[in-house]
Amino acid sequence: MIRISLRTAAVAVTAVVGALPLTGAADASGASARPVPTGPGALTRNPLYATGAFRSSACTEPARRADDLGSYRAYLDDLLGCLRRAWSEKFRQAGLRFSPPRVRYITKSVYTGCGQFMASYAASLYCPANKTLWIMLSKEELSDPRGFGLFTVVAHEYGHHAQDRAGILAEFERRSRTLSGKRALDLNRRIELQADCFSAAFVRSVWSSLARDRRDWDEWLTADEGDMWHGTTRNIRYWLKRGWAGGGPQACDTFRAPVSKVA
Numbered sequence: 001m002i003r004i005s006l007r008t009a010a011v012a013v014t015a016v017v018g019a020l021p022l023t024g025a026a027d028a029s030g031a032s033a034r035p036v037p038t039g040p041g042a043l044t045r046n047p048l049y050a051t052g053a054f055r056s057s058a059c060t061e062p063a064r065r066a067d068d069l070g071s072y073r074a075y076l077d078d079l080l081g082c083l084r085r086a087w088s089e090k091f092r093q094a095g096l097r098f099s100p101p102r103v104r105y106i107t108k109s110v111y112t113g114c115g116q117f118m119a120s121y122a123a124s125l126y127c128p129a130n131k132t133l134w135i136m137l138s139k140e141e142l143s144d145p146r147g148f149g150l151f152t153v154v155a156h157e158y159g160h161h162a163q164d165r166a167g168i169l170a171e172f173e174r175r176s177r178t179l180s181g182k183r184a185l186d187l188n189r190r191i192e193l194q195a196d197c198f199s200a201a202f203v204r205s206v207w208s209s210l211a212r213d214r215r216d217w218d219e220w221l222t223a224d225e226g227d228m229w230h231g232t233t234r235n236i237r238y239w240l241k242r243g244w245a246g247g248g249p250q251a252c253d254t255f256r257a258p259v260s261k262v263a
Contacts, residue, residue, distance in 0.1 A: 033097040042167035043190075043255035047094035053247030054086050054205035061210055064145035071145070072137055073105060079151060080133075083158045086202055090249060091165065101161045102132040110134070123153040126160040128169050133157055148216045149223060152199055159198030162249075163191065185228050189262045190254040192230040193239040197252035200243030232263055 037046055059082035065071045084100045091098035104110075109118050112134050114127035124135045133154070141150060163169045172191050179187060203210075221240060226233040238261060242251050254262055 034095045036096065036165075036170075037167040039171065042171040044253065046166055046168060046249075046253075047096055048090060048162070048166050048249040049253055051090050051093040051249060053250075054201055055089060056205050056208065057082070057086065058209040059206035061151070066145050067139075067142050068145075069105075069107075069137060069142070072142065076103075076105070076135060076150075076154065079154055080158075082206060083155065083202065086205060087158065087162050090162070094166070096166060098165055101126065101158070102130065104132055104134050105137055106134060107137050123150050124157045126157040126164070128160070128164045128173075131161070131164065133161060148212060148220060152203065152220055155199035155202050156195045159195035159202075160191075162198060163194065168194075186259065186262060188229050189231045189235075190257070193235060193262055194252050194254040196224075196236055197239040197243035197246075197254065198249060200240040201246060201248050201251060204244045204247050235261055235263060 034047070036042075059079065062075045062078055063071065064075050080100070080103060088098050088100075106117070107119075109116060111117075112125065112127045113130040113132065114125070117125055117134055117136065119136060119138045122136065123138075123141055124133065126133050135154060141147075160169065163172075169191070172187060175187055176184060221237050224230070224233065224236050226236055230236065231239075239252070239254065245251065
C-alpha cells in the first residue's frame with residue numbers, strides 16, 4: 001500500500017513483536033548487474049517486463065493456530081522465503097540487483113518511516129524509506145488461521161518492494177512531487193494495480209502447492225473494494241486476473257495501460 005505523500009521521518013517503533021531481517025543473497029544478479037532504471041523507461045520499459053512468467057514452485061502453507069504468534073511467524077517466514085526466491089530469479093533474469101526487504105512483525109500501532117501504521121489500517125505495508133515490509137498481526141488477523149488474505153496482502157506489498165528495487169518507485173516518487181489532483185491519483189493507482197498484478201502472478205506460480213481451491217480465488221477477487229487511490233473494484237479484478245493469466249511481470253505494465261483500465 002503506497003500513498004502519494006511518502007514521508008521519510010525517522011522510525012520510532014513501539015510494540016514490536018519480532019524483527020526478522022531477511023538477509024538472503026544481497027545481490028542475486030552478481031557484480032555485472034545493470035544499473036537500476038531511471039526516468040520514464042523505469043515505468044514503461046523496465047527490464048522486469050522482459051523476464052516472462054514466474055517459474056512454478058512449491059510454497060506450502062504451514063498450519064497456523066488461532067491467537068498463536070509463533071505459528072503465524074513460521075507461516076510468514078515460509079511465505080517470505082518463497083517470495084524472495086521467486087523475485088530473486090526475476091531480477092537475475094532482468095540483469096538487476098536484488099536484495100529482500102527488512103521485515104517487522106508488529107501487533108500495535110507503530111511509526112514505520114512512512115507515517116504511522118494503525119492496527120486497523122491493513123494487514124501489511126511496505127515503506128520504501130527504510131526498505132521494510134511491516135506486517136500487522138492484529139487480534140483480528142490472529143483469529144482467522146485459515147484465511148488467505150494475509151498471504152495475498154503480503155504478496156502485494158512484496159510487489160511494492162520489487163517496484164522499489166527495479167526503479168519504479170523512485171520514478172513514481174519523482175513524478176509525484178510535481179503532480180496533484182487527478183494526475184497524481186492516476187499515477188498512484190497505476191502503482192497499486194501493478195502490485196496487484198504482481199501478487200496474482202506470484203500466487204499463480206505456487207498455486208498447485210497450496211491447499212486452496214476456487215473459492216479462495218473467488219474470495220480474493222471480491223475482497224478488495226476499490227477507492228480513488230487503488231482503482232475501481234472492476235479494475236482491481238482486471239489486473240489480478242491479468243497477472244494470474246500472464247504469470248509474470250510482463251503482464252503487469254500498468255503505466256502504458258489506457259486510463260479506463262486504471263480508473
